[in-house]
Every structure is written in C-alpha cells, then in structure tokens.
Amino acid sequence: MELDNPSVIAEARAVFDRYEDALMNNRTEILNEIFWADPRTVRFGITEILYGIEAIRGFRASVKAYAQRVQRKVHITSFGQDFACTHLEYERVGTGLIGRETKIMVRLPDLGWRVVSAHVSLLAGQDPGRN
Template sequence: MRIDDPEVMAEVRAVFDRYEAALMANRTAELDAIFWADPRTVRFGIAEILYGHDAIRAFRASVTAYAQRTQRQVRITAFGADVAATHLEYERIGTGLVGRETKIMARIPGQGWRVVSAHVSLLAGGDPGRVMGEAR
C-alpha cells in the first residue's frame, strides 16, 4: 500500500475543498452528493448523531446557514488509492470557538470519492491549551 500518493492526495484535497465551499454557501445538494448515499454512512455533528444518508440529508435540509469558519490546519492522509482521512482544525469567525472535523473518504466504484464517516466537534473552552506534534 502506498501512503500519501500525490495523485490521490490531490483528488482528496479537491473533494475536501469542494465540501468546504459548499458548506460555507449551504449548498445542500452538493453536500449530500459528497456523502456516500448508503445507510451505513455516519455523521456525528456538534449536536446531532446521524446514521445513514437519509438522516444526514434530512439534517442538511433543516439547516438554514452554517457558522462561517476559517481553516487553521488541514491534515490529509491517503491509505492506498481508495481510502483517505481528512482532519480540519478551524475557528468559527467572530466567536473564537475552535472546532475539529474528521472525515473518512473512500473511492466508491462508479461514484468517485465519497465521505463515508464524519465527526465534528467544538472545544468547550475555545483555543486548545496545548497542541501536540508538529508546531503550527
């Protein structure tokens, strides 16, 4: 298995960027299309637990706007040609709240890259007191 193949990384980054743009503009049809249309898809959000694409789609339909955010750090790791994990540390504009978002993406035959699992959370106290690993 090749880790972080540059071509795969570029493909995943393109989907990541497309998702971010759609989220900030609340383009629900595009957000829905990026998620795997399957009952096994999971999304754990700030205040919701969603099992299955239908539940995710229903949640998206109920949202009128998403809190705007700036990206603080993005990490992507590709595992072979068909699986990747994306990690985003972000800050909600005007609030100082720091959030984290992890997406597991898989290349689905005949569909391309899709999010199969996502987890979003906010730090209760805002900025993390300590960041382990490489300096930002």
C-alpha cells in the same frame, strides 16, 4: 500499500475543498452529493448523531445557514489508492471557538470519492473527566 500518494492526496483535497466551498455557501445539494448515499454512512455533528444518509439529508434540510469558519490547519492522509482521511482544525467566525472535523473518504466504483463517515466537534474549555 502506499501511504500519502501525492495524486491521491490531491484528489482527496479537491473533494475537501469542494465540500468547504459548499458549506460556506449553503449548497446543501453538493454536501449531500459528497456523502455516500447509504444507510451505513455516519455523521456525528456538534449537536447531532446521524446514522444513515436519510438522517444526514434530513438534518441538512433543516439547516438555514451553516456557521462560517476559517481554516487553521488541514491534514490529509491517504492509504493506497482508494482511502483517505481529512482532518480540519478551524475557527468559527465571530466566536473564536475552535472546531475539529474529520472525514473518512473512500473511492467507490462508478461514484468516485465519497465521505462514508464524518465527525465535527468544538473544542471544550475543560475536560471535567480529566484530573
């Protein structure tokens, strides 16, 4: 299996950039399109735990506007021709809060690249479980 094929990384980056543009411009229809339309799709957000595309679409329908953010670091790894992970470190505009986002993407027959799992979180000030 080939790791980090430049053409696969470029394809994953194009999906990543399209998603970011849609997020910053409240283009919910594009955000929904990028996610795999399947009950097995998962999205863990800042305040929500969503299993299945219907739950994800329901959440997105409730959002009036997404928090603006500035990318600090993007890291993409590909595994073979059809699997990639994107990782984003970002700063929320106006708050200085640091966030992280991971997307697992798969190239699906007849659909192209789709996000099958995503996790978004904000960096906590402290970890009360760590001594």
